[in-house]
Amino acid sequence: MTQPVTHSSIAGCDIRCVVSVGGSVREWATLQTISISTARTVVPVRALGDTLPVGFTRGARTFAGSLVFATIDEDEVTKLMGIYQQLLRDKKKVPSDYWYDALPPFNVVVLGANEYGHKFRQVIYDVVITNWGATYSVDDLLLEQTYTYVARYATPITIGAINRGSVVVQHQVWESELQNLA
DSSP: OOOOOOOOOOOGGGEEEEEEETTEEEEOTTEEEEEEEEEEEEEEEOOTTOSSOSEEEEEEEEEEEEEEEEESSSOHHHHHHHHHHHHHHHTTOOOSSOOGGGSOOEEEEEEEEOTTSEEEEEEEEEEEEEEEEEEOOTTOSSEEEEEEEEESEEOOOEEEEOOOOOTHHHHHHHHHHHHHHO
16 A cells, blocks of 8 residues: 655745854854856757757766845844954954955755645755845835855755754754754
């Protein structure tokens, strides 16, 4: 007898993102949107005299995306730069002038857990910020900071299950994941 297939969804409110830079781990609580995409160069191979390709070669792959933050008290990436600044101060190497492009590559971990105990994890490795932007509008109630990035690699979503429970389970999952990152 076959087991019935069960499906579970995780909504945006069930997700948290944490960032790891220089051994420090912090949650990005004001991250509203994160996007991840990949592109790969594909070139047709043509035989002499043929108009149609006989095959295709695959070239370099690029991972990229965007980060959109709600600006509450200060920009989240500025806070991350504060961690980096402290790391540099500890090593007595403080750059005189920098902005988001002075950050070393960092990892972003997307964690999700719903009220039924289903969880997922995705990691974006070696994120490098490429562009910055901000939105200020009289039609919106909040200000936003936007960043685009490139990354070395992004894992597929890893799905797992834990004991069923209440919303408290979400915090237990996040805490254990944060312990694994530190």
